[in-house]
Amino acid sequence: MTKHIPNLLTCLNLISGCVACTFALHGQLYYAAVFVLVAGVFDFCDGFVARFLQAYSAIGKELDSLADEVSFGVAPGMALFYTLTQAFPHQPYLPYAAFVIPVFSALRLAKFNIDTRQATSFLGLPVPANALFWVSGLYATQLLIPANVILYTVAVLALAGVTSFLLVSEVPMFSLKIKSLAWKGNELRYLLAAGAVVFVGLWGFLGVAGTIVLYVILSLLNKRK
Numbered sequence: 001m002t003k004h005i006p007n008l009l010t011c012l013n014l015i016s017g018c019v020a021c022t023f024a025l026h027g028q029l030y031y032a033a034v035f036v037l038v039a040g041v042f043d044f045c046d047g048f049v050a051r052f053l054q055a056y057s058a059i060g061k062e063l064d065s066l067a068d069e070v071s072f073g074v075a076p077g078m079a080l081f082y083t084l085t086q087a088f089p090h091q092p093y094l095p096y097a098a099f100v101i102p103v104f105s106a107l108r109l110a111k112f113n114i115d116t117r118q119a120t121s122f123l124g125l126p127v128p129a130n131a132l133f134w135v136s137g138l139y140a141t142q143l144l145i146p147a148n149v150i151l152y153t154v155a156v157l158a159l160a161g162v163t164s165f166l167l168v169s170e171v172p173m174f175s176l177k178i179k180s181l182a183w184k185g186n187e188l189r190y191l192l193a194a195g196a197v198v199f200v201g202l203w204g205f206l207g208v209a210g211t212i213v214l215y216v217i218l219s220l221l222n223k224r225k
Contacts, residue, residue, distance in 0.1 A: 017071025
């Protein structure tokens with residue numbers, strides 16, 4: 001029975017992603033963000049449990065990618081789609097630009113599955129991090145739309161282009177997996193955790209998006225060493 005536990009957690013990730021998509025389509029971006037966070041917890045746990053129980057399987061690897069595409073690709077894409085429909089209700093085609101997120105998320109996941117260089121770190125922005133950036137950022141900034149619709153739309157579309165590039169880029173990103181609690185070797189992880197506490201404490205959901213930006217910056221600085 002233990003070999004099925006990781007797949008059960010992956011399925012809970014998928015269910016959470018489906019719920020997030022539903023909330024996003026109905027404009028309930030707060031709950032969409034919450035369920036993407038929940039999906040992220042299940043995504044972390046299924047990998048942790050699989051390693052702990054040595055319960056690896058070919059179906060588990062494929063199922064994990066499918067679940068991640070829904071939770072961290074389609075869900076943030078739906079959130080951006082809804083946001084763009086609110087910004088430009090009379091422009092029926094513009095919101096479909098939001099689907100650049102699920103497309104590049106799928107490319108990132110496919111690339112990860114066949115890339116043997118990403119066993120201990122990442123090349124490109126991980127899809128859960130990208131999803132958390134989008135759902136938290138869109139929820140936190142949606143009230144800014146009436147202030148300047150054009151500027152807001154240009155900004156989010158530009159960010160969609162930047163994050164899509166980061167997803168499939170060769171930029172090294174450090175992994176959040178820890179093998180010990182020692183400071184040495186985990187400096188970046190502890191700095192990120194401290195930043196997350198400060199940002200979320202100050203800005204709430206916007207702090208989650210800020211934490212992802214910090215993650216990218218720390219990874220870029222680490223690359224230059």
